[in-house]
Amino acid sequence: MVANIPSFSQTLEQHGLVIKRKQTQILQINMGLLCNQACKHCHLTAGPDKKEIMDIKTVNHVLEFQKKGCFKVVDITGGAPEMNPNLVYLIENISNISESVMLRSNLSALFEFKDDRLINVLKRNHVTIVSSFPSLNSSQTDSQRGKGVFDKSIQALIMLNQHGFGQKGTGLVLNLVSNPSGAYLPSSQTATEKRYRKILYKKWGIVFNHAFSFANMPLGRFESWLQRSDNYTHYMVELHKHFNPCTLDNLMCRNLISVSWDGFLFDCDFNLAADIYKGNKKKHISQLASCSFENDKIALDNHCYACAAGSGFT
Numbered sequence: 001m002v003a004n005i006p007s008f009s010q011t012l013e014q015h016g017l018v019i020k021r022k023q024t025q026i027l028q029i030n031m032g033l034l035c036n037q038a039c040k041h042c043h044l045t046a047g048p049d050k051k052e053i054m055d056i057k058t059v060n061h062v063l064e065f066q067k068k069g070c071f072k073v074v075d076i077t078g079g080a081p082e083m084n085p086n087l088v089y090l091i092e093n094i095s096n097i098s099e100s101v102m103l104r105s106n107l108s109a110l111f112e113f114k115d116d117r118l119i120n121v122l123k124r125n126h127v128t129i130v131s132s133f134p135s136l137n138s139s140q141t142d143s144q145r146g147k148g149v150f151d152k153s154i155q156a157l158i159m160l161n162q163h164g165f166g167q168k169g170t171g172l173v174l175n176l177v178s179n180p181s182g183a184y185l186p187s188s189q190t191a192t193e194k195r196y197r198k199i200l201y202k203k204w205g206i207v208f209n210h211a212f213s214f215a216n217m218p219l220g221r222f223e224s225w226l227q228r229s230d231n232y233t234h235y236m237v238e239l240h241k242h243f244n245p246c247t248l249d250n251l252m253c254r255n256l257i258s259v260s261w262d263g264f265l266f267d268c269d270f271n272l273a274a275d276i277y278k279g280n281k282k283k284h285i286s287q288l289a290s291c292s293f294e295n296d297k298i299a300l301d302n303h304c305y306a307c308a309a310g311s312g313f314t
């Protein structure tokens with residue numbers, strides 16, 4: 001517990017609230033910690049030196065799991081999933097058995113690898129691109145994500161637009177996600193989207209579908225920075241101060257299950273980063289007979305405050 005604030009579970013109790021799983025609609029697949037960037041706010045501490053990536057055997061376990069037909073949406077994340085050589089195989093095979101598939105991209109990986117085969121697979125399967133674009137300020141972006149990342153991200157967005165992503169009438173969706181650069185909460189979703197739409201179009205002719213802004217998770221590299229800069233207590237107090245019970249109905253863990261690169265199950269990608277298994281029980285995807293998790297207990301911890309602060313993290 002952080003000084004002066006109760007644990008997340010105590011806060012729920014104080015409000016007379018209990019949160020359990022609803023029907024799981026989203027299967028989130030973490031393709032690994034390998035990434036071309038080493039962002040300061042990364043909750044997974046992903047980076048170029050990481051060896052953890054999902055192998056073909058685990059990809060096939062995931063496909064078998066999805067064939068049970070339980071999950072409408074597939075959400076592929078990393079690290080940089082583009083760096084996993086099994087990504088195209090996964091998308092080709094999972095798209096046929098899912099209503100929709102989305103890929104979380106840091107943009108610079110899409111730009112650096114310029115993989116036409118991947119772009120064509122994304123287009124053909126109408127994969128929604130959810131791209132990190134933390135700031136409209138190039139020096140702020142580069143200081144958070146690495147030198148040159150802002151320019152590469154802009155080039156990647158232009159390339160995605162040229163392929164039809166984010167353009168009206170194509171059915172190819174391009175969404176952006178931003179996050180604050182320090183120990184404070186993001187500005188409102190509506191204001192962020194309006195600002196991004198105006199400036200990206202005016203300066204580079206870039207269009208997109210939606211922009212979201214989320215709080216940073218007090219985990220991984222961001223937690224280390226909070227501790228080093230003596231901001232940890234202040235940040236947790238801020239998150240607690242902005243606890244919003246209205247966010248609880250839409251928490252990711254209510255209707256999403258996360259699979260790690262080595263095939264274990266978590267209530268969300270943040271719990272994966274914190275090494276907290278689904279419902280606090282370690283289970284491999286290959287061991288599951290059923291994919292019904294309704295009313296299962298969710299493993300909660302104090303980083304959950306970041307999901308329930310302000311307008312939330314859905």
Ligand code: SF4
Nearest residue numbers: 252253268270304307
């Ligand atoms: S961090 Fe906590 S509240 Fe947020 S999705 Fe995960 S388990 Fe749910």
